[in-house]
Amino acid sequence: AYKAAIFDLDGVITDTAPFHFKAWKKLADELGIRFTEEDNEQLKGVDRMESLERLLALGEHRYSDEEKQAMAADKNAYYQQLIEQLTAEDILPGVMPLLDQLAKNSVKLAIASASRNARTILNGLQLTDRFDYIADPTYARSKPAPDIFLYAAYGVKVHPTQCIAFEDSIAGLQAIKDCSMFAVSVGHDDLRRYSDAHVHRLDELLT
Ligand code: B16
Numbered sequence: 390a391y392k393a394a395i396f397d398l399d400g401v402i403t404d405t406a407p408f409h410f411k412a413w414k415k416l417a418d419e420l421g422i423r424f425t426e427e428d429n430e431q432l433k434g435v436d437r438m439e440s441l442e443r444l445l446a447l448g449e450h451r452y453s454d455e456e457k458q459a460m461a462a463d464k465n466a467y468y469q470q471l472i473e474q475l476t477a478e479d480i481l482p483g484v485m486p487l488l489d490q491l492a493k494n495s496v497k498l499a500i501a502s503a504s505r506n507a508r509t510i511l512n513g514l515q516l517t518d519r520f521d522y523i524a525d526p527t528y529a530r531s532k533p534a535p536d537i538f539l540y541a542a543y544g545v546k547v548h549p550t551q552c553i554a555f556e557d558s559i560a561g562l563q564a565i566k567d568c569s570m571f572a573v574s575v576g577h578d579d580l581r582r583y584s585d586a587h588v589h590r591l592d593e594l595l596t
């Protein structure tokens with residue numbers, strides 16, 4: 390049996406993608422760049438600066454590092470306004486019973502999110518206390534690098550091979566497999582080929 394369960398946040402515990410989309414779209418509109426929901430889909434699990442780079446690559450202009458820092462800060466300020474509205478009602482179906490069941494079986498619970506807003510989001514959802522460890526992405530290389538998942542395992546003192554991890558992004562699933570954890574993909578069917586098991590939603594795991 391697994392000794393730790395490691396969760397991605399955005400797309401697994403709650404759906405913040407529409408807020409990210411709204412915030413990136415605002416920036417793209419200001420810059421005259423066409424940015425669609427499909428483009429946003431590609432940014433799942435990708436960290437903030439890398440997401441900005443990919444958005445800017447859809448346009449013609451090139452910007453200085455200073456300009457990019459300012460754009461990322463603007464996007465984040467707007468995003469933070471949007472996520473202020475998150476409450477416990479925004480926890481995705483199946484999450485609470487799954488966390489309960491795992492905790493009852495003494496499985497350690499950790500968060501491995503690329504988001505620097507993870508703590509704010511967990512506070513809004515009133516979930517902070519449910520996790521034994523929240524890995525800090527500050528010094529982690531972006532997914533698909535395994536860093537954030539390794540930090541999470543280290544944080545709960547469980548060897549990666551004894552961890553099961555839940556992810557909704559290809560980059561995240563690659564990170565999980567790269568550190569030999571059992572990978573559960575959550576969401577689209579096309580994620581299947583990157584994982585060891587697949588569910589559309591976490592409530593499918595409850596018996
Ligand atoms: P922030 P996850 C990721 O969270 C999101 O999927 C991704 O879209 C976002 O760009 C990234 O966090 C960084 O977020 O700007 O809040 O630091 O899926 O790894 O929980």
Ligand code: MG
Nearest residue numbers: 397399400557
């Ligand atoms: Mg995610």
